[in-house]
Structures are given as C-alpha cells and as structure tokens.
Amino acid sequence: MTSVALAVYDGAMLFEAAAACEVFGVDREITDGWYEFTVCAPPGADRLNSGWLRIDTPHGLDVLTEADTVIVPACTDVDAEPPAELLSAVRAAHDRGARLVSLCTGAFVLAAAGVLDGRRATTHWAHTDDLATRYPRVEVDPDILYVEDGNVLTSAGKAAGMDLCLHLVTADHGAAVAAELGRRLLVPARRAGGQAQYVAAPTVADTGHAFADLLDWASARLHEPLTVPDLARRVNMSTRNLTRRFTATTGTTPLRWLHTQRIHRAQELLETTDDSVELIASRTGMGTAATLRRHFHNALGVPPDVYRRTFRSHRAAA
Structure with missing residues (x-):
C-alpha cells in the first residue's frame, strides 16, 4: 500500500486540497490496496483558504517526511513565504526519495x-x-497541464490538478483503475500532461478592432x-504585416x-451531431480524418471518437 500525505497550511486552497482527498483519501473498492492517506499540517496552521475553513488534523509534518508521496496543494498568496517547517519537511521527504507533487501554485x-x-x-x-x-534555476513550462521530472x-491550475492526480493513479494502479475512478468522479477522460493549458481564442466580441470583421469572415x-495569405488578401495586407499586427x-x-477555431468547431460538431469523423474533417477544413485525428489528439489529449463518447456519457450521467 502506498502512503500519501497531503500538506495543508495557512492559505492552502480548498479546490486542490479537496481533489487530492477525493482521489487518494476515499477507497471506492475499485482495486485492492488503496492508498494510506493522511492530511498533515505545520504547527500552528489553522486556516484553509484564507479563513473559509479551519484546519483540524492531529497529524504533524513528521508524517509528511515518512510518506511515499507528498502532495502540496495551491496557495492563495504566491508572494507569502511558505512556513519554514513545511519547507524543511519537503526537503527531508525529497532527500529520502519520496515522490513530490504540487498542484497549481503549490509549485x-x-x-x-x-x-x-x-x-x-x-x-x-x-x-x-x-x-x-x-x-531562475527552474525550467518553467507555461504551456502544459502537468509535467513529471523524475520523482x-x-x-x-484547478482541473489540471485532478488530471495529475489521475495520472498518479494510472502510474500506481494502471489505466483501467484510473479510468474507472474518473467515471466514479464524473470527470472527463484523463488528459495527457503535454496538452496545452487553456487559453481563450480571440473572438469578434473580444477584439473590438479592425480584425473583428476578418475573424467573423x-x-x-x-x-x-x-x-x-487568404486572410492577408482579405484585409489588403502583406502576410508578414498581417502576422505582426494580428499577433500584437x-x-x-x-x-x-x-487552427484553434477548427479544433473548437470540431468539438462542437462531435458534441452536437452524429457526423462521421471524415465529414467533420471536411466541415472544419482539416481535409482528412487522419489529419483531424492527429491535430485533435495533440490539442486535447484524446482522439475525436473518445472525446465524443466521453462527452455524451458524462452528459447522460449528469
């Protein structure tokens, strides 16, 4: 049985702490030998999420230093210095070879x-x-959901923390167990860590500038x-000038x-129609089903067929 210690502290955020508790702290009897889960806190810590809730745990950070996996949830104030006792315990766990996990700003x-x-x-x-x-000694990758570098x-942020928790379950118990846990929690299929973090694509309403008509068109x-070049001709610009001004x-x-708009359109069609992947590829300008599958998987971490089944199964469950 793998032991997991969740370190909560003054200002730790509720969502990420709760996600870890739901995944590792509840044995849903999906497989034998679930996690030995403990919530621990540094001395004097009593507030969760800036006062919304109080921390009430009898376990100190000595438990953290002995756990196989240590999870640090997000903090509300990234400028605040973390408790010295917590930093010491994290270092001790790391030196002992524990698996260290941060969710969102827990990094x-x-x-x-x-x-x-x-x-x-x-x-x-x-x-x-x-x-x-x-x-500066940390190699920060801003464009992914989660990253695993050794242990x-x-x-x-937020939902990506659940993705990482399910990734850990996959590593410990296999993909089938993680998939069943995801089904029990009514969360979408586990997304690959290399998937991009969500950034809203600009829309006509967002722009309010000369490109609004172009985006609409x-x-x-x-x-x-x-x-x-088609877009550049539409606004009577050179390709280079359009790219520079559009990006700015x-x-x-x-x-x-x-590309982002085509992926979004494909999502809409998968959710709302029974069109084949081949037809959706044509309707989104992707050309072939193979091209759509490749780009869709790169963007969302799952192929179109799996996305459609997952969306519809969760909609039916809801």
Whole structure:
C-alpha cells in the first residue's frame, strides 16, 4: 500500500486540497490496496483558504517526511513565504526519495524548498512568469497541464490538478483503475500532461478592432482551405504585416488562430451531431480524418471518437 500525505497550511486552497482527498483519501473498492492517506499540517496552521475553513488534523509534518508521496496543494498568496517547517519537511521527504507533487501554485512551495532547481515544472498560466522570474534555476513550462521530472511532478491550475492526480493513479494502479475512478468522479477522460493549458481564442466580441470583421469572415469559412495569405488578401495586407499586427493585437498568430477555431468547431460538431469523423474533417477544413485525428489528439489529449463518447456519457450521467 502506498502512503500519501497531503500538506495543508495557512492559505492552502480548498479546490486542490479537496481533489487530492477525493482521489487518494476515499477507497471506492475499485482495486485492492488503496492508498494510506493522511492530511498533515505545520504547527500552528489553522486556516484553509484564507479563513473559509479551519484546519483540524492531529497529524504533524513528521508524517509528511515518512510518506511515499507528498502532495502540496495551491496557495492563495504566491508572494507569502511558505512556513519554514513545511519547507524543511519537503526537503527531508525529497532527500529520502519520496515522490513530490504540487498542484497549481503549490509549485512555489516546492521551488522555495529548492527541489525544483534544474527541473522542468509548471503552474497556473497566470503565475508562470512569476515562478520563472523568482526561481531562475527552474525550467518553467507555461504551456502544459502537468509535467513529471523524475520523482517530482507539478501541475497547472484547478482541473489540471485532478488530471495529475489521475495520472498518479494510472502510474500506481494502471489505466483501467484510473479510468474507472474518473467515471466514479464524473470527470472527463484523463488528459495527457503535454496538452496545452487553456487559453481563450480571440473572438469578434473580444477584439473590438479592425480584425473583428476578418475573424467573423474567417469563422464563417472554416470549412474552406483558408490560409494566412487568404486572410492577408482579405484585409489588403502583406502576410508578414498581417502576422505582426494580428499577433500584437490578439496574442496569437493567424495560423494558430485558424487552427484553434477548427479544433473548437470540431468539438462542437462531435458534441452536437452524429457526423462521421471524415465529414467533420471536411466541415472544419482539416481535409482528412487522419489529419483531424492527429491535430485533435495533440490539442486535447484524446482522439475525436473518445472525446465524443466521453462527452455524451458524462452528459447522460449528469
């Protein structure tokens, strides 16, 4: 049986702490030998999520130093210095060879403890620049859901923490057990860690500038084999000038915007129609089913058929 210790502390965030409790702290009898789960806290810690709830656990950080897996949830204030006792316990667990896991901004705790030095790591996209600036020895990847570097794992924000928890279950008990746990929790299929963190694609309503008409025009023609030169001709610009101004205005390139819109359209069609993957590929300008499957899997971590089944099964369950 693998022991898991969740370290809560003043200001730890409720969502991430609860996700770890749901995954590792409840034996749903899916398989034999579930986790030995303990919630522990440094001396004097009594507030969870800036006062919403109180911490009430008899276990101190000595449990953390002896656990096989240590999980540090997000913190509300990334600028606050983590408790010294927590940093010492994290270092001790790391030195002993424990698996260290941070959820969302919990990465700042691991970084402050020094265990992320020389490693790839991630956190919520809104804090990746801050993490990289404050801890330059950490190789921060802002574009992924979670990353595993040896026995240290870090995740992006909120739902990505659940993805990482299910990834750990997969590593410990196999994909079938993790999939059944996901079904019990009514969460979507586990997403691969390399999947990009969600960044909203610019829409007509978001822009309010000269490209609004262009985005509207292109959105109505995603089924056509549109290219960046096509977009440039539409607004009487050179391709280079369009790319420069489009990127400065929207935060993404015209090609990436087109690609994102096609993926979103494919999601809509998979959710709302019974069209074949081949037909959806045609309706989204992807050309062939093979091309759609490749790009869809790269973007969302699952192929179109699995996405459709997962969406519909969870909608029916809901």
